[in-house]
Amino acid sequence: MKEFLRAYCLLVATSLRSAMQYRFSFVATTVGSGLIGLVDFLMLAAVLLRFKAIDGWNVYEVALLYGTSAAALGLFRTLGSQIYEFDAYLVNGELDSLLVRPWDPLFLLLARKFDAGRIGQPMHALIVTVLAAVHLVRSGALSPLAAALIPLCIVNGTLVYAGISIATATVGFWTTRIDDLQTITIYAPSTAAEYPLSILPGWLRGLLHTILPVALTNYLPLLYLLGKGAPWYILPVCLAATGFYLVLVWRFWQYGLRKYNSTGS
Amino acid sequence: MSLVYFTVARKSYAGNLQYRWAHMANNVGSFVFGLLYISFWVALFRQPSAAETGLSELGYSAQVMRGYIAVAQVTLWVTFFASPGLLIGRLIRTGEISMELARPVDFFLYTIAKEAGRLYYGLVHRSLPMLLMFALTVGFPRPASVVCALGYAAAVLIGAYNTLCMNYLVGATGFWTKDITWAHRLLYSAAYSLAGTMIPVEIYPSALGRIAQYLPFAAQCYYPVEIYLGLRSLPYLLIGLAWGAALTVVCRKVTALGRRRLEVQGG
Numbered sequence: 001m002k003e004f005l006r007a008y009c010l011l012v013a014t015s016l017r018s019a020m021q022y023r024f025s026f027v028a029t030t031v032g033s034g035l036i037g038l039v040d041f042l043m044l045a046a047v048l049l050r051f052k053a054i055d056g057w058n059v060y061e062v063a064l065l066y067g068t069s070a071a072a073l074g075l076f077r078t079l080g081s082q083i084y085e086f087d088a089y090l091v092n093g094e095l096d097s098l099l100v101r102p103w104d105p106l107f108l109l110l111a112r113k114f115d116a117g118r119i120g121q122p123m124h125a126l127i128v129t130v131l132a133a134v135h136l137v138r139s140g141a142l143s144p145l146a147a148a149l150i151p152l153c154i155v156n157g158t159l160v161y162a163g164i165s166i167a168t169a170t171v172g173f174w175t176t177r178i179d180d181l182q183t184i185t186i187y188a189p190s191t192a193a194e195y196p197l198s199i200l201p202g203w204l205r206g207l208l209h210t211i212l213p214v215a216l217t218n219y220l221p222l223l224y225l226l227g228k229g230a231p232w233y234i235l236p237v238c239l240a241a242t243g244f245y246l247v248l249v250w251r252f253w254q255y256g257l258r259k260y261n262s263t264g265s
Numbered sequence: 266m267s268l269v270y271f272t273v274a275r276k277s278y279a280g281n282l283q284y285r286w287a288h289m290a291n292n293v294g295s296f297v298f299g300l301l302y303i304s305f306w307v308a309l310f311r312q313p314s315a316a317e318t319g320l321s322e323l324g325y326s327a328q329v330m331r332g333y334i335a336v337a338q339v340t341l342w343v344t345f346f347a348s349p350g351l352l353i354g355r356l357i358r359t360g361e362i363s364m365e366l367a368r369p370v371d372f373f374l375y376t377i378a379k380e381a382g383r384l385y386y387g388l389v390h391r392s393l394p395m396l397l398m399f400a401l402t403v404g405f406p407r408p409a410s411v412v413c414a415l416g417y418a419a420a421v422l423i424g425a426y427n428t429l430c431m432n433y434l435v436g437a438t439g440f441w442t443k444d445i446t447w448a449h450r451l452l453y454s455a456a457y458s459l460a461g462t463m464i465p466v467e468i469y470p471s472a473l474g475r476i477a478q479y480l481p482f483a484a485q486c487y488y489p490v491e492i493y494l495g496l497r498s499l500p501y502l503l504i505g506l507a508w509g510a511a512l513t514v515v516c517r518k519v520t521a522l523g524r525r526r527l528e529v530q531g532g
Binding site for chain 1: 287288290291293294295297298300301304305307308309311312314315318320447450451454457458464468469470473
C-alpha cells in the first residue's frame with residue numbers, strides 16, 4: 001500500500017508537470033471549466049434566492065450541499081479518471097495487459113492517469129464551498145468547529161464516489177459498456193446530492209442512502225453540522241458506512257474480475 | 266438532389282439503431298433527472314414565500330412545472346442533444362474532411378442531414394419511451410389545444426434546426442483550432458442554462474431573464490415547451506425562425522472560409 005501511495009504521488013507530480021508544459025492552455029482550461037460550473041450554480045442560486053429557501057435550506061446551505069458534492073465527484077474524476085472510463089479497457093481488451101502485472105488491476109487503473117485537465121471542476125466547487133461556509137459561519141448558522149469538519153466530508157464523499165464508480169465499472173464485466181449506466185449511478189445521484197434529499201420521493205431517497213449512498217457525502221453530515229436535527233454521532237456513522245460500502249464494492253469487484261472474459265481478439 | 270440528403274438522414278437513423286438498448290438505460294437516467302427537477306420545483310412551490318415570487322402571475326405553479334419538466338425532458342432529445350460539433354472536429358483531425366468536402370453534395374446540408382437522422386432516432390427511441398415513462402408515473406400533460414400541439418411540432422422543428430446550426434458552427438471552429446472540445450463545452454454550458462431545460466428562462470433575474478428570451482437557445486427547449494403548455498402564443502416562433510435564418514447564413518459563410526483555410530496534414 002505504501003509503495004502504491006509513493007508511486008501514485010510520483011504520478012500526480014509528473015502529470016502536473018507535463019500539463020504545465022502548455023501553461024497557458026492548462027490555466028485557460030482549468031479556469032474555463034471552473035467558470036462553466038460556477039455559472040451553472042449561479043443560475044440555480046438565482047431561482048433559490050427568489051424563493052428564499054427549499055425545504056428549509058437557504059441558498060447558502062444549498063451552496064454548501066452543491067459545493068461538497070461537486071468537489072467530491074470532481075476530485076474522484078481527477079484522481080481516478082481511468083475507473084470512470086473503464087469500459088474502454090473492456091471494449092479494447094486492454095484490461096488483459098493489466099491482469100498480468102503483480103498488483104490488482106484496480107490499483108493499476110487508479111495509478112494510470114491523473115487527469116490534470118479536470119482539476120477546474122473540483123476547484124470551482126471548493127470555492128463555492130468556502131464562500132458558502134464563510135457566510136454561514138459569519139451569520140452563525142455554522143460553528144467554526146463544524147466548518148473545520150467539512151474537508152472531512154469532501155474526502156469521505158470522494159471515497160463514496162470512488163465506490164459507486166468502481167461498482168459501476170464492475171457491472172461492465174457483464175455488460176461491457178458502462179457509460180449509459182453511469183448516467184443512472186453517478187450523474188443523477190450526484191445531481192440529486194446538490195439539493196436536500198428530503199425533497200425526493202421516498203424510494204429514490206432510500207436508494208441514495210443505500211445502494212448509491214451519496215447521502216453519506218454531504219446531506220447526512222450537514223444535517224448535523226448545520227444544526228438541522230441530526231445527532232453528533234451521524235458523522236462517525238457516515239464514515240463507518242463509507243468504509244463498509246467500500247469493502248462491499250471491493251468484494252463485488254473481485255467477484256466480477258473472476259468472471260471476466262476477454263474480448264479474445 | 267434533395268433525395269440524397271433524405272437518404273443520408275435515413276442511413277444515419279439506421280446506424281443508430283444498434284445502440285437501442287444501451288440508450289434505454291440512458292433513458293431511465295434521463296427520467297430520473299426529470300424526477301429530480303420535478304421534486305425541486307414541487308419543493309420550491311411548497312415554500313411559504315412562493316406566493317411572493319411573482320411566478321404565479323407568469324402562469325407557473327407546482328403543477329405547471331411538473332408538466333414543464335416532463336415536456337422539456339422529452340423534447341430535449343430532438344431539439345437539444347446533437348453530437349459534439351456534428352463530428353466535424355473529428356473529420357478535421359483525421360484529415361477525412363478533405364474527402365468529405367470533395368463529395369459532389371453541399372457539405373453543410375450533408376452534415377446536418379446526417380445529424381437530423383440521429384435526432385429523428387432520438388424522437389423514436391428516446392423521446393417516445395420517456396413520454397411513456399412520464400405518462401405511466403408522474404403524468405404527462407396534454408397539449409393546451411390542437412393549435413398548441415401543431416405549434417409545438419413547428420417549434421420542435423425550428424429548435425432542432427437551430428441546434429444543428431449551432432453545433433455545426435462548433436464543429437467548424439475545428440478548421441482554425443484543431444480541437445473543438447472548448448467550443449463544445451462553452452456552447453453546451455450556455456445552452457443548458459439558457460435553453461430553459463430546467464428553469465424557464467424568463468424567471469432569471471432582471472436583464473438576463475429578458476435577454477435570454479431572445480437568444481437562439483430559447484428556441485431549443487423553452488419555446489417548444491411553453492407553446493405546448495399554452496403559456497406562449499405562436500408568434501414567438503418567429504424568434505427561432507429568425508435565428509435559424511441568420512445562423513444558416515453564418516454557417517454557409519464559415520464553411521466557405523473553412524474550405525479555403527483547410528490544411529490537411531499529410532501522412
